Amino acid sequence: MNGKFFKNIEFAKALALKEDVKYAQGQVVSKTLVQTENVNITLFSFDKGEEISSHSAPGDALVYVSEGEVIITIGDNSPVIVTEGNFIVMPANIPHALEAKDKFKMMLIVVKG
Template identity: 85%
Template sequence: MDGKFFKNIEFAKKLALKEEVTYAKGQVVSKTLVQTDNVSITLFSFDKGEEISAHSAPGDALVYVMEGEVTITIGDNAPEVVTEGNFIVMPANISHALEATEKFKMMLIVVKG
C-alpha cells in the first residue's frame, strides 16, 4: 500500500514514532516522512553533545521531543530546555540552534505558507 504524501514508513500499521529512528554514536540521524512544498515532517535522533548551529528556516518549525532532552535557543531569547513529551515552535526566518544535552529524539514539522 502506497500513500501520496508519507514515505519511509509503513501504512495501515500501528507504529511507535520514536522507534522509527535510531541512535548512532557521535551522529545526528534523520528520517524524512513528508516533504512537500509547504510541509515537511522529519524524525531525528541526536547523540549526546551533538548540535545544529544557528540557522533559520522559511517556515514555522515545531519540535516535538519524543525522548530525552534538548536545549533550544530561538533568536535573542534565553535557551529553553525541552524534555520528552513537550514541544516548542520556532518562528519562520528567526535564527535558532539545538544542542543535545543528552541523547534525544524529536519530530520536526515545518509549515510554509
C-alpha cells in the same frame, strides 16, 4: 498500501514514534517522512553532545521531543529545555539552535505558506 505524501513509513499500522529512528554514535540521524513544497516532517536522533548551530527556516517549525531532552535557543531569547512529550514552535525566519546535552529524539514539522 501506498500513500501520496508520506514515505519511509508503514501505512495502516500503529507505530512508536521514538522507535522509528535509531541513535548512531557521534551523529545526528534523520529520516524524512514528508517533503513537499509547503510541509516537511522529519524524525531525528541526536547523540550526546551533537548540535545544530544557529540557522533559520523559511516556515514555522514545530519540534516535538519523543525521547530525552534538548536545549533550544530561538532568536535572542534565553535557551529553553524541551523534555520528552513536549514541543516548541520556532517562528519562520528567526535564527534558532539545538543542543543535545544527552541523547534525544525529535520530530520536526516545518510548515510554509
